[in-house]
Amino acid sequence: MSKHAIVSQILPFSCVDGPGSRLVIFLQGCNYQCKNCHNPHTISLCDACGDCVEHCPEQALTLMASQDALSYDIALQGAVVKEKSHIVWNSSLCSQCDTCLAVCPKKSTPKTSNYTIEQMLEVISSQRHFIDGITVSGGEASLQLPFVIELFKAIKSSEHLSHLNCMIDTNGSLPPTGWHKLLPFLDGAMVDLKAWQQDTHHYITGRDNHPVFKSIELLAQHHKLYEVRLLHIPGITDYDVEINALATYLQQLPSDTRVKLNAFHHHGVGQVASTWPQCTQADIEALASQLTQRGVSNIALPALYI
């Protein structure tokens, strides 16, 4: 049986998720609990409790009890067939009022779609003249690794899609064994380094950053590290206090790796993070110049500030 992915959104044209013009597939589900997450409803998977159904003003949601409903088991990292109910979201009725997000006890979303590899290839194929490649993002894309591997493999072996480059946007938590399975079909990765110190990283994400460093190094070794991303939250992230260590670390990465600085803003974030200061253009420029002074090159600044 073909693999499925749970997709929260497909963006047909993006300029910020890798080189050139890209189709971006946002996969649902994340193993981090970032306080600053701008899309908190992409973290948890819907367990089809059905609470949201009656709140939908457009009747775009239905609870289906289905024999062969598909659900996704993160622990097994694969699509499995379970006898359970699922939510069907009718996107053409939906007015994007987001009431369902507000009422969900799991802070999840019913607005996801399942895609088989074939369906996804069809979407990509219809856009192929307009794009340089595709990027899988999230949530955390690597949680649905078997699908991602299968998809990239299919692209690379397809006559009319093989020119597309395949990139992943990741929090870096994937263990080396996982990376090794993906590497043969991967063109590049964009990895978030959410903080320098273990404590800060833990405070922001709820997880350690050892695996992230490991991933960065492994990808660098295999020339697959396209970009390291630093999301600057003044006073919260420790990039500025740890500037020397951070700069030294970044400097020894391959010189073609981009260091992308992103500015934290309040859009969509939860309670705690909305009390944090937003990052201004001046904050970013100060960070950039500190890094430059210490010899870090290939720094990319945000395309815009909100």
Next chain:
Amino acid sequence: MALQDNIVQIVSHPQLSPKQKSNNLALEAENSLPYVAVSEQVNNAMTDGIICDMFEGHAPFKPRYVLPDYAKYLQQGSEYLELAPAEDFDDALNALTILYHHVPSVTNIPVYLGQLDGLLMPFTLGLDNDAIYRKLKRFWILLDRTLPDAFMHVNIGPTDNIICRTILRIDAELQQIAPNLTFMYDPAVTPDDLLLLATTNICQCSKPHIANYPLHAETFDERGFGIVSCYNALPLAGGANTLVRLNLKQVAIKATSIADFFEQTLTHYCQLTYELIEARSAFLHQQSHFFDSFLVKEQLIDESRFAPMFGIYGMAEAVNILQALPTRGLADVGSTNSVNQSGNGYGHELEANELGLRISAALDKIVKSTPVTYGYKGRALLHSQSGISLDKGVTPGVRIPYGTEPDPISHIQALAKHHQYYTAGISDILTIDETVKSNPQAMFQLCKGALSSGFREFTANVANNDLVRVTGYMVKRSDIETFKQCGSRTNTTGLAAEAATNTGILQRQARVIAHEQSPLVYE
């Protein structure tokens, strides 16, 4: 005395320059004459806003657009202007500057300045890149300051040459609204890095406009074509004698069903459009003596290469109105401007898009089969008209209404098939979010994709650039803001200020689609 009142208003206007006053006075004088003779039916259709002559004037004494054969002129000089053939680069620029002042158009200012790289390349011998840069930069400033009108249009490409590259460089540096610029792209001739240079410019200043060279070239003959004004493709050494446009929205309102639209109303109003075209071009060709000018005598233009443009607009509204016909009562049909606020209807649904395409195909058939007295190969040329400042509640050409556009790729895919029909030009302005500025490669790929899927022309506005397109021409946001207080030395700014108010194009709300690290802002 209405006429005298108008004249007093013009001469004592606090913000118009003397030159702008002269132009307006001339138009007043022309319009004090009786309108060229047309039937009662045409008259009514014009009063009802179904057919529109684009305010070209009551008694057309000059063609709407003129595209002189500048290469011939540089080669032979001009007896009338007492000029010898150009011998070097400075000669050529000087000769062109002189001729520009003798090329009329509906705006009284030339709308076509020529395929400048092709024209100037023969004169570059012995000049280094820096000299070319300095000369062209001065020329570019001169054009903007002396012929202040964003309808004025330069063409470059598709070949790779030093003039083409230098113009792109200067245009991005100066970011002037004038001249407007079209870059011709031919995948067989244009190197990728040159197109990338052009698309990088778009990211910075929303210019140039990119034309699908092979597609245009096959529409016209060996003598060539040019892109002029707001993206009109016309025969070189000819032009457009007139442009009459049909408001498809109004035609749809008159229809009782989709079948009635195709069988009755559309054909009826097309006939009236033709009557107006005939009346206006007859006056120009038979009575105005325009074609006795030196431009014709010295063979810089040829009367047989002028065609009327058959323009259409309001496709989006027409489709949405027609689609609503079977299910809705006629009563609320008139107010269906905003059918697709939530992303339904034209531009979004397959069925709506197919109906639109059927309308374009029907128009194409009519235009290709209807003879005109003064036309290119005896025919008018179909044009997707990009709007004028007075349009309210009706979308330019076949475009998707402002603010309801889908993502750029779906946008292109929804409209690509229309482009084959609009031989005299069609511009669908794509609004691309600002994040593209740091990634011109994405614009490059989007442009290539658009052209390979059949787009005749690729036009993009980058959100928040100061230089933007309103309806069809370039304008600076900052100029619009100051226009109301101080007027403008640029003729088109006033039109754009009006269009901006009427279309709401600059008021579009940014919509944020959050993504954890990199928020995307769509207009």
